[in-house]
Amino acid sequence: MSASIEKNVTVPRRVAIVGTGVIGCGWAVRALAAGAEVVAYDTDIETARRRLADTIDIAWPSMEKRGLAARADRQNWRVTDDLDDAVAHADLVQENVPEQLELKQEVLSNIDGATPPDTLIGSSTSGIKPTDLAAGCGHAPERIFVAHPFNPVYLLPLVELVGGDATTPETLDAAQAVYRGLGMRPLVVRREIEGHIADRLMEALWREALHLVNDGVATTEEIDAAVVYGAGLRWSLMGTFLTFHLAGGEQGMRHMLEQFGPALKLPWTKLEAPELTNTLIERVVAGCEHQAAGRSIAELEHRRDAFLTDLLALVEQYWPESERLPGRI
Structure with a gap:
């Protein structure tokens, strides 16, 4: 891999983005801010160019505030409808096509066949296991991961980062270094499971x-307020377990479990999702539109990005x- 390496941090020189939806465009911006060249693949070149340019316009002020790499260039990207062209010389290929197993398998198989065996191939899937994703890859499946x-x-x-049956430890080590080079905090999931870790937690809350x-207990705005002004503030620093550890006082988690553990057996929560009836859908949609208060998605994104920065x-x-990671972000 042609890249600069420092303290187990590898900054890729070229990142291939396969699929330019919200996630793909987000990856592209992160790579550009880290100083990488971006080549994006999409079957609809003009739409992809417009989406990517719009995302860069929205995101770049936040990236500047966060701090850009010395080589960062917001213009250092192009879009192609030739997959081989997009991935041929990439250090990292990030696949972002729709969450359909057969489609992802086909695309990943094509990427696998078009790249050298040392090229890292990551899938942005939110729930599919990497072993299933790599099922059709016969060239070098050991470098494919979530x-x-x-x-x-x-x-x-x-x-x-989630490895499948074929993924090697060396691949995950290299992947951690590359994503650190993009300013990220990689979390290696110990074994593959549908939904990985974070999405399973978010799905339970959702x-x-x-x-x-659905039961008329609260509106969407009231539920969001319960998270924003309560648990969410603590979670941004301590997460779930350390927050409850403090709830136990001087004896920590042991006392917390002794005192509040029995409540886990009470029917406070419902693990299965309710049926998405038209009534529930309309309540959720109306609630979200009320919260948006006439602001466009772009306006809400600007507000979100400024806050997160x-x-x-x-x-x-x-x-x-x-x-803490070395470097700018």
């Missing part, structure tokens, strides 16, 4: 939130020294 980011990709640092709306700057001050 690299699941979070929206907006250019700001949120977490990327879940299902319970839908039940609360400031929040990251604050939270990073409290990260342990061992968890």
